[in-house]
Amino acid sequence: MELELEAGESAIYDSHVHTRNSHDGRDPVIAICEAAIRNGLAGVAFTDHCETYLGAEACMAVKEDLMKEVAEARGEFGGSLEIAMGLEIGEPHHDIALARELAGGAEMDFIIGSVHKVRGEEDFYFIDYDRPDILDVLRKYYEELLELSECDCFDVMGHIGYPLRAMSRVQRAKISLSGFSGLVREALASLARHGKGIEANSHCLKEGTGGILPPLEILKAFKAVGGEIVTTGSDSHASAQVGKGIPEAESLLREAGFREISFFRKRRPA
Numbered sequence: 001m002e003l004e005l006e007a008g009e010s011a012i013y014d015s016h017v018h019t020r021n022s023h024d025g026r027d028p029v030i031a032i033c034e035a036a037i038r039n040g041l042a043g044v045a046f047t048d049h050c051e052t053y054l055g056a057e058a059c060m061a062v063k064e065d066l067m068k069e070v071a072e073a074r075g076e077f078g079g080s081l082e083i084a085m086g087l088e089i090g091e092p093h094h095d096i097a098l099a100r101e102l103a104g105g106a107e108m109d110f111i112i113g114s115v116h117k118v119r120g121e122e123d124f125y126f127i128d129y130d131r132p133d134i135l136d137v138l139r140k141y142y143e144e145l146l147e148l149s150e151c152d153c154f155d156v157m158g159h160i161g162y163p164l165r166a167m168s169r170v171q172r173a174k175i176s177l178s179g180f181s182g183l184v185r186e187a188l189a190s191l192a193r194h195g196k197g198i199e200a201n202s203h204c205l206k207e208g209t210g211g212i213l214p215p216l217e218i219l220k221a222f223k224a225v226g227g228e229i230v231t232t233g234s235d236s237h238a239s240a241q242v243g244k245g246i247p248e249a250e251s252l253l254r255e256a257g258f259r260e261i262s263f264f265r266k267r268r269p270a
């Protein structure tokens with residue numbers, strides 16, 4: 001479903017939501033749907049973590065458990081909330097065969113492709129941003145975004161600029177990412193060429209995390225290279241947070257020049 005963005009429009013779609021099936025998620029799908037309806041949301045895409053480095057067995061178990069919960073929730077809330085079956089695949093480019101298996105199947109509505117860690121390193125959440133080679137590690141992040149952009153097993157690239165979330169305010173002020181803008185532009189152009197999108201990820205507007213990702217200039221750059229598909233996601237990990245920050249993410253997209261926001265069904269933005 002594509003939404004015309006008009007001032008004051010209230011239809012809120014949250015296309016990035018974690019449940020208890022994610023290692024860091026808390027609540028069952030049913031409880032999140034109840035909260036979404038209470039918060040006036042029109043639709044939710046459930047996108048639990050499938051980190052490819054955890055292997056096929058662990059990832060397929062997440063997919064199957066989530067599918068069961070989504071089917072149950074559709075039976076209960078189908079008339080009042082659009083519910084999409086999705087996954088957030090971590091590092092699809094590290095294991096393309098597994099990523100394709102996870103993204104495959106008629107039941108899948110939406111796939112976010114994310115980079116949380118680069119080869120040989122931990123998740124950016126655990127990186128020491130004061131280490132002397134931090135710019136090399138960050139360069140790898142942007143190189144891997146470019147590599148991911150070429151993969152055929154996802155719809156929208158997740159939270160571009162993810163390392164910013166884990167840095168302190170001081171580190172964000174100290175570390176300049178301007179040297180990577182060429183790589184970012186290449187990745188954005190590749191996404192646009194392949195008909196893929198990016199998300200405006202509000203991260204529930206958590207304090208001190210660098211704000212909505214990616215920032216405005218990257219959203220504008222995506223538009224400038226012909227990017228058309230954008231989604232909004234709260235990246236919530238608990239029912240109380242579902243939909244949080246979506247209006248702010250929408251207005252950032254509007255500022256960047258996007259007039260329509262997509263909500264995927266059956267892997268299509270319509």
Ligand SMILES: [Zn+2]
Binds near residue numbers: 088114116158159
């Ligand atoms: Zn993520």
Ligand SMILES: [Zn+2]
Binds near residue numbers: 016235
């Ligand atoms: Zn997420």
